[in-house]
Amino acid sequence: MRALYHGMGELSQQHFTCYPPLNQLFFAIAAGFSDNMLTQIIVLRLIMLLADIGIILVAKKIAGHLKISVHNIWLFALNPFVILEFTGNLHFEGVMIFFLLCSIYLLLENQWLFSSVFFAFAVQVKLIPLILLPLLFKKLGLRKMIGFTAVSAIVILLLGKLFLNEDFLLNMLGSVDLYFGTFEFNAGIFYVIREIGFMLVGYDTIQTTGPILTKIILVSIIMLALLRKYKSDHDLPVLFMFAFFIFYGFSTTVHPWYISLVLICSVFTQFKSGVVWSLLVMLSYSAYQHEIFHENPIYLFAEYLTLLAVLIYELRKYHQKENASLQTNLLLKGHSV
Numbered sequence: 001m002r003a004l005y006h007g008m009g010e011l012s013q014q015h016f017t018c019y020p021p022l023n024q025l026f027f028a029i030a031a032g033f034s035d036n037m038l039t040q041i042i043v044l045r046l047i048m049l050l051a052d053i054g055i056i057l058v059a060k061k062i063a064g065h066l067k068i069s070v071h072n073i074w075l076f077a078l079n080p081f082v083i084l085e086f087t088g089n090l091h092f093e094g095v096m097i098f099f100l101l102c103s104i105y106l107l108l109e110n111q112w113l114f115s116s117v118f119f120a121f122a123v124q125v126k127l128i129p130l131i132l133l134p135l136l137f138k139k140l141g142l143r144k145m146i147g148f149t150a151v152s153a154i155v156i157l158l159l160g161k162l163f164l165n166e167d168f169l170l171n172m173l174g175s176v177d178l179y180f181g182t183f184e185f186n187a188g189i190f191y192v193i194r195e196i197g198f199m200l201v202g203y204d205t206i207q208t209t210g211p212i213l214t215k216i217i218l219v220s221i222i223m224l225a226l227l228r229k230y231k232s233d234h235d236l237p238v239l240f241m242f243a244f245f246i247f248y249g250f251s252t253t254v255h256p257w258y259i260s261l262v263l264i265c266s267v268f269t270q271f272k273s274g275v276v277w278s279l280l281v282m283l284s285y286s287a288y289q290h291e292i293f294h295e296n297p298i299y300l301f302a303e304y305l306t307l308l309a310v311l312i313y314e315l316r317k318y319h320q321k322e323n324a325s326l327q328t329n330l331l332l333k334g335h336s337v
Contacts (some may be wrong), residue, residue, distance in 0.1 A: 021160050022124030025091055041090070048087050051076065051098040055264070058101040062268060065108050066234055072267040076260075081278045085257040093260045098127035101264070103129075104240075108233050112140055114146040128261065131247055134222050135239045138230035183253040186284040186295065187306045189213070190252045204254060213250045220246045225269035234269075241265035241274060245311075256281045270318065273311045280307055 019027075030043040059073045076082060086094035099122035102196045105335045106115035137145050184190070184206060190213060197205035219242050228239060243264045248254050259274070266274025283299040 005043055018090070019162075020124045020127060022121060023095075023126065026095065028093065036057070042089050045087055048092075050092060050095050051095040052086060054098040055094065055101060058098065058105055062101065062105050062108065062237075063107070066237075066268060068142050068268065075275050076264050076267050079275075079278055081256065081282055082260060082263070084262065089257070091257040092125055093257050096122050096129070097260060097264050099125060100129055104236065107139065108236065112144050112148050113151060116151040117155050119148070122151040123156055124159045126243075128247070128258075131217075131221055131243055132240055134225035135236075137225060139236060141263070149206075168170065177231065177334070185252075185287070186254040186256075186281070186300070186303075187252050188248075188254070189250050191300065210252050213252065217247055219249045220250075237268035238271070241271060242271060243286045245273075254281070254284075256284055271314050273314055275308065276310045 004148060026044070027048055029047075030040040033039055033043050056077050058075060059076070060070050063070045063073060066190075075142070082094075084089050089220070099258050100120050103115045103122060104116035106112075106118060119129060119308060133149065136148060140148055183203075184194075190206075190209065192204065193209050193213075197203070197209065224239065224242060228235070230236075230239075246263060248258055250261065251258075257278050262274040263278045264274075266272065280303040286299055287293055287295045
């Protein structure tokens with residue numbers, strides 16, 4: 001792997017923020033308390049701790065609705081990776097996940113209007129929940145889906161007025177574009193393509209492969225939404241989990257805290273791949289152990305090959321269980337006839 005001379009701090013200082021206005025509001029609240037950095041950090045950590053508590057409480061409600069063990073929640077809440085990245089490193093995925101879980105719970109309870117409001121809050125903290133919209137169609141139906149999207153859009157725009165102006169919007173979108181077309185870290189499929197590009201053309205092809213991978217992500221999630229049957233509410237977290245797997249599997253940048261979305265969805269399913277990835281992704285920290293930023297290819301192979309093996313095993317097991325259930329249902333119908 002190629003070595004680069006930069007750290008996350010230096011990298012962040014060179015570009016405008018890609019965080020939406022509601023996320024910026026939390027930073028403004030911390031800054032409003034004091035000019036002292038330590039005080040600001042304490043305020044941000046209190047916000048994060050409140051979000052963590054909220055995640056546990058709402059996750060218990062979702063588990064109750066789905067009639068699954070509430071003990072699964074501790075795979076998320078007590079995960080060392082989550083504690084380190086949320087309360088420790090203050091990544092606001094924690095706050096975003098709290099709003100997203102509120103939206104999911106209300107959606108499962110068929111309160112789509114309030115669900116759409118919390119979905120908008122989640123998007124205004126981090127943009128990533130937007131990829132979930134196509135997956136809501138079979139749960140909501142056409143009329144409610146239009147209403148959900150419209151209400152979310154209105155709330156997003158209203159919240160945007162807190163900070164939004166033309167310069168802020170252009171700078172934020174510019175930084176989002178850099179994420180897909182410039183930044184590289186802990187990638188899976190992209191790194192394979194990049195190495196092939198080095199062998200064939202002699203340079204990094206991210207400028208062309210980045211946008212192509214983005215299109216593949218969008219098409220794959222839409223296909224997932226269209227082809228996957230929605231038989232019960234248990235399918236919703238499964239769909240969300242695989243949408244995040246697709247997104248980060250094809251992304252050029254996969255920072256450790258991103259995997260928290262895969263992890264939280266997985267605790268409501270029979271899949272444990274999200275838990276496995278949350279542990280494996282910590283290998284990526286090794287890139288910062290020296291002054292020169294360097295990703296170790298051995299650790300990358302270990303992370304993604306192990307994850308792929310576990311995912312394939314779980315998918316086979318899942319389909320076998322589905323087929324057995326289908327055959328049982330057919331037999332029962334035959335006996336009833």
